[in-house]
Amino acid sequence: MENVKNESVYEPRVSIIVPVKNCEATIRELLESLMHLDYNKEKLEVIVVDGNSTDKTCEIVSKYLVKLLKEERPGINAARNTGIKYSKGEIIAFTDGDCVVTKDWVKKITEKFKDPKVGCVGGNVIGYYDNVLSNYCDESILPVMRVFKKREILKNIKPPLHYPAGCNMATKRKVVKDVGMFDERIKHGFDEDEFVERVCDNGYSMVLDPEVLVEHKHRLTLLELLKQTFNYGRGGGLLLKIKGAKSKFSRWIILSLASFIFWVSMLLSTALYTFFTGSIASLIVFLVFLLLPPAGLTFFYIHQTLSRKDGKYIKIIFYPCIDILRALSFITGTLYQLFKKES
Secondary structure (H helix, E strand, O other), X not given: OOOOOOOOOOOOOEEEEEEEOOOOOOHHHHHHHHHOOOOOHHHEEEEEEEOOOOOOHHHHHOOOXXXXXXXXXXXXXXXXXXXXXXXXXXXXXXXXXXXXXXXXXXXXXXXXXXXXXXXXXXXXXXXXXXXXXXXXXXHOOOOOOOOOXXXXXXXXXXXXXXXXXXXXXXXXXXXXXXXXXXXXXXXXXXXXXXXXXXXXXXXXXXXXXXXEEEEEOOOOOHHHHHHXXXXXXXXXXXXXXXXXXXXXXXXXXXHHXXXXXXXXXXXXXXXXXXXXXXXXXXXXXXXXXXXXXXXXXXXXXXXXXXXXXXXXXXXHHHHHHHHHHHHHXXXXXXXXXXXXXXX
16 A cells, blocks of 8 residues: 655644724625635634724624724834734734735735745735726736736845735744834835835745735725825835935835936926927927827837737726826825925
8 A cells, every 4th residue: 555645734823914994895895705714714813903993994893703903003004013913823914904805815825935935925916896997006007006917936126016015915923023023104105115125135035926816995086096196105205214215115216206307307498498499399309208108108008908909998098197197196295205394
């Protein structure tokens, strides 16, 4: 009789931390998805950290078998740190109150941590709703959340796209002990990114895998999306103040600001020169600089539409306009935070 060797199952204890604030409209579906995870329930804990909700979020959460904590301090990183402090898992996973996780989410995460060199895992965050704006968030040249086409193992973060989103990422308790907790000074945006960069700087690798999947309830209106992007810009400005040019994210933000300032400077200088001299050549240069961003984006979406054969021709006009508005919102938010006096 042949001896069959059964490999020991890697099934570490997992803590899922969910920072929430005023999520009564979305939290129930997340909690339902967490209750139906395909993972050993004895090795799984869910910790919801509430940041002073004024709606029925806590009332809804209290109906589920989860640990509910209160966090008085502002900022999502304060909530994350409180969750970590009261958690017991070897693996610590994070998602948000406006997400829905897939049934195998935890299993897919833990598989990646079999390699002791892996310090961080992230995956795809796709739209929960099927509408034009939600589809845009996934298909934009710069997706609102992270969307990866293939599995990658990286030793360094690569802004602006190759790093996890905070609503679909995980790390190990050992890693947190090695690199420190989340930086609570960073709010609005880039809050998790600084942590991930520290993880990589300390010699750990990160895995980005589209199979690690959550659905996110993207903003339902253009105004809400632009407000979200403005706040991301504020987070970028705050990161610049705190980290200077030491962070790769900071350097990416500096490059974005420099590119924007150069573009605006060229538009103003050529417009003024054309106004005072009537030069046709300077007028052409002005028009080239003015139309280059929307033209480039339009060609990108034409190629995307034709290659996917999805028939979504509306994106050719609709998507470039939103991209430009988002870029302006982000830059405005960054500049606002840079010049804002901290209290």
